Amino acid sequence: MAGPVSSAAAPAATYNPGTRYGPALTLLASLFFMWGFITVINNTLLPHLRSVFELSYTQTTLIESVWFIAYFFASIPSAKLIERIGYKKSMVTGLLIMAAGALGMTLAASIPSYGVTLVMLFVIASGITLLQVAANPYVAVVGKPETASSRLNLVQAMNSAGTMLAPMFGAYLILGRSKGGTAQGEVVLTQAERLADAQSVVLPYALVAVVLVVLAVVIARFPLPDMGASTSRLAKEDRKHLSLWSHRNLVFGIPAIFIYLIAEIGVANLFVNFVSQPDIANLTHEQAGRYLTFLWGGMMVGRFAGSAIMQRFDAGKVLAAFSVGAFLVMMITVFAHGPVAMWSLILVGLFHSIMFPTIFTLGIKGLGPLTEEGSGLLIMAIAGGALVVVQGWLADHFGLQTSFLLTAICELYILFYALWGSKPTHALPDQQIG
Known part of the structure; x- marks a missing residue:
């Protein structure tokens, strides 16, 4: 990550x-x-x-x-x-x-x-x-x-x-x-x-x-x-009538960070075991570990590309496009076999690349003097990575390849957030920092 x-x-x-x-x-x-x-x-x-x-x-x-x-x-x-x-x-x-x-x-x-x-x-x-x-x-x-x-x-x-x-x-x-x-x-x-x-x-x-x-x-x-x-926090008296929970983009952004971490960490942690299987790439764990470099390399490339793209296009729309791409390659991973399944799982790194920073940015948009508190809640949501154990349970009971359906479902929530949940409500003027 x-x-x-x-x-x-x-x-x-x-x-x-x-x-x-x-x-x-x-x-x-x-x-x-x-x-x-x-x-x-x-x-x-x-x-x-x-x-x-x-x-x-x-x-x-x-x-x-x-x-x-x-x-x-x-x-x-x-x-x-x-x-x-x-x-x-x-x-x-x-x-x-x-x-x-x-x-x-x-x-x-x-x-x-x-x-x-x-x-x-x-x-x-x-x-x-x-x-x-x-x-x-x-x-x-x-x-x-x-x-x-x-x-x-x-x-x-x-x-x-x-x-x-x-x-x-x-x-x-x-x-x-x-x-x-x-x-x-x-x-x-x-x-x-x-x-x-x-x-x-x-x-x-x-x-x-x-x-x-x-x-x-x-x-x-x-x-x-x-x-x-x-920078000092807004005085209690001044923020008494302001509520973080009136901002839709933050309310839906917290679970978006939480759910995204489940997807990213699940893919990375189970990658070596998945591509090592005889019906996927039939590699040793050492060889599979080297292919993991392509997954993280794709995230680096996607981060640079996404930054350039968002200078011309709305961040929410770019996030939606990347989430659709992530969903499609995860479905290929679940139902394909051989090198196709391996490379589709590698490709999800490219689509995951912009998700965390983009969700974070959309989540604090319009919070104004409440930005610090909102940022703290989004950071706490990183703990969602701990729920990767759910995918481990699915892999034990339904098979490792089938467990990646959980990742695909996570991508759908990110799509929902990009299209609707990220739209600010009750936006406040942004604070000037620095």
Whole structure:
């Protein structure tokens, strides 16, 4: 998934023409790259853990559910921590929390333990949540105010680059170095093979931990530009007669984010297992992990293309067209076989590309002074990714290929939102920030 937009309000700052912002922006872009990279490693980690711990699809997708539950529980504590120690120290703290979780993954592999794995993934995701809430506001101020949007697009592209490269890293260092990952189709491992396969996780997560610690040290010592005063919330008395729930685009946008995350995460997490099946592409998990790069690469290409298209066409109409495309390729995935089914599933990445940022933008349109609160509710909806476990249950009871009907249904709700639910009601004047 692309990195979600922070719910924190963009702080006001005074642009200083004499300050060189390039190095700071480059450093911040590396954070976006890292959390995109680490998030998508899960897509190659899940089929690996499925064979090591002999998990059902329900248990496999529960791993990703734990990841997104962390977003829900860590968001408010993250905001409170930032209030206490500031944005820069919070970024350093987030990186160190992620590093601790990555080192914990090496412990989980050494035991090996499914329970410890879940706990450590929760720790990593909590660190990412803190990092997102702290890093996004910085991107808004490191440079000219009029180019803030361009900078945000740049770091989101770096996030996509991380998601595109992670499958190759995971396929080579995790799946490529394990018996389960290089076997043709499903394989039952002996106790010794399971222990040996579990050890293949140690090196990649140790490398990730080292990179995260180095980044934390660099940011702690780097003279990041000073932040301006944060925008204040509308006074209680002033907003007494204003209601978030009178805005249709927000009311229907919250479930749209929630439902979209189910679709995106379900496709990514079950991709390797799906294309590895004999009647689809008959690949090893290692080979299938490499094809996952095309799925995330399609999301990066689609994000750039969608941005250009929306300069000429209404965002709601573009979202509707992409949701129709996503529905059609998912139906092909469900009913086709062989390479056609594999490539149709890869193609859904292209159509999913614009969905999160477009839904988010449409959801806060016309909220005016309520934008901050509305943004927070949309961010909380990211927890919808935890319900990917529902698709795991469907895969166990009705078959993996049939389970993608859930994804197709999700696309239909996005179409409904694009055509009707996203239309603003009781629109308020937008706040000027920065």
